[in-house]
Amino acid sequence: MRKLVLFCFPYAGGSGAIFHHWSKYLHPSIELCPIDYAGRGKRFQESFYQNMNEAIDDLFDVVHPFISKNHYSFFGHSLGGLIAYELCKKVASESCRPPEHLFLSGIKAPNQLRKKKIHHLPEKEFKEELLELNGTPLEVLNNQELMNLFIPVLRSDFKLIEEYEGDQVRAKINTSITALYGDKDNMSRNDMMKWRDFTAKDSRIICYPGGHFFIREHYKEIIKLINCTLAERGDIYEYSNL
Numbered sequence: 001m002r003k004l005v006l007f008c009f010p011y012a013g014g015s016g017a018i019f020h021h022w023s024k025y026l027h028p029s030i031e032l033c034p035i036d037y038a039g040r041g042k043r044f045q046e047s048f049y050q051n052m053n054e055a056i057d058d059l060f061d062v063v064h065p066f067i068s069k070n071h072y073s074f075f076g077h078s079l080g081g082l083i084a085y086e087l088c089k090k091v092a093s094e095s096c097r098p099p100e101h102l103f104l105s106g107i108k109a110p111n112q113l114r115k116k117k118i119h120h121l122p123e124k125e126f127k128e129e130l131l132e133l134n135g136t137p138l139e140v141l142n143n144q145e146l147m148n149l150f151i152p153v154l155r156s157d158f159k160l161i162e163e164y165e166g167d168q169v170r171a172k173i174n175t176s177i178t179a180l181y182g183d184k185d186n187m188s189r190n191d192m193m194k195w196r197d198f199t200a201k202d203s204r205i206i207c208y209p210g211g212h213f214f215i216r217e218h219y220k221e222i223i224k225l226i227n228c229t230l231a232e233r234g235d236i237y238e239y240s241n242l
Contacts, residue, residue: 004230005072007063008034009080012157013136013150015041025223027231033066035059040153048156052086052164059083060090067091073101073230077215079157081107088173098174101229105180106212108187109194119158123151134212177203178229182214
């Protein structure tokens with residue numbers, strides 16, 4: 001059986017640990033590889049990234065030993081989706097084999113990202129903005145001890161997004177895209193359809209019930225989608241055609 005590595009990139013403030021339970025449901029031909037960014041998880045003692053370019057250079061070094069030997073795909077949620085897309089561009093610039101598929105979850109296309117900056121705000125205003133954005137788990141926002149730990153991480157991650165210059169030339173990657181979003185998140189099907197401009201291959205848009213963290217409630221359905229896309233079993237799966 002041919003093995004395929006699935007690299008999973010977490011949302012702002014998250015670590016690769018959020019994906020660990022996925023391995024139980026993935027097809028046996030798919031090997032899960034959750035990614036930790038510098039400054040969290042197994043890399044807790046490392047300094048945060050200063051900008052997106054630094055993040056992509058570092059993460060390319062992390063995945064390169066694997067992508068040079070294996071077939072692979074990327075899954076990224078929110079910040080992780082943007083990182084996964086930029087990493088596809090880096091892979092191409094290094095003349096490496098591209099991912100077989102790119103799953104983008106809860107993130108608008110690069111030229112559709114919001115311009116408002118919040119990473120520099122005082123703590124009270126920063127927390128209010130996080131609550132309004134619905135981009136941070138409530139169990140973190142409502143726990144002051146956790147917030148003391150996570151605020152530096154969240155500021156760093158939001159800085160990556162907010163200072164990201166975007167992709168105005170719409171560089172097309174040579175990888176098919178599946179873009180996922182929640183019907184109660186601050187993005188629409190039309191927003192997600194913009195991802196079609198960023199791939200030279202096919203794309204599809206799938207909507208799930210829920211807000212920004214719909215992947216928590218619907219992870220089994222999402223893993224089924226991944227399995228049917230990557231495991232070459234000939235299944236056809238679509239959760240919603242909204």
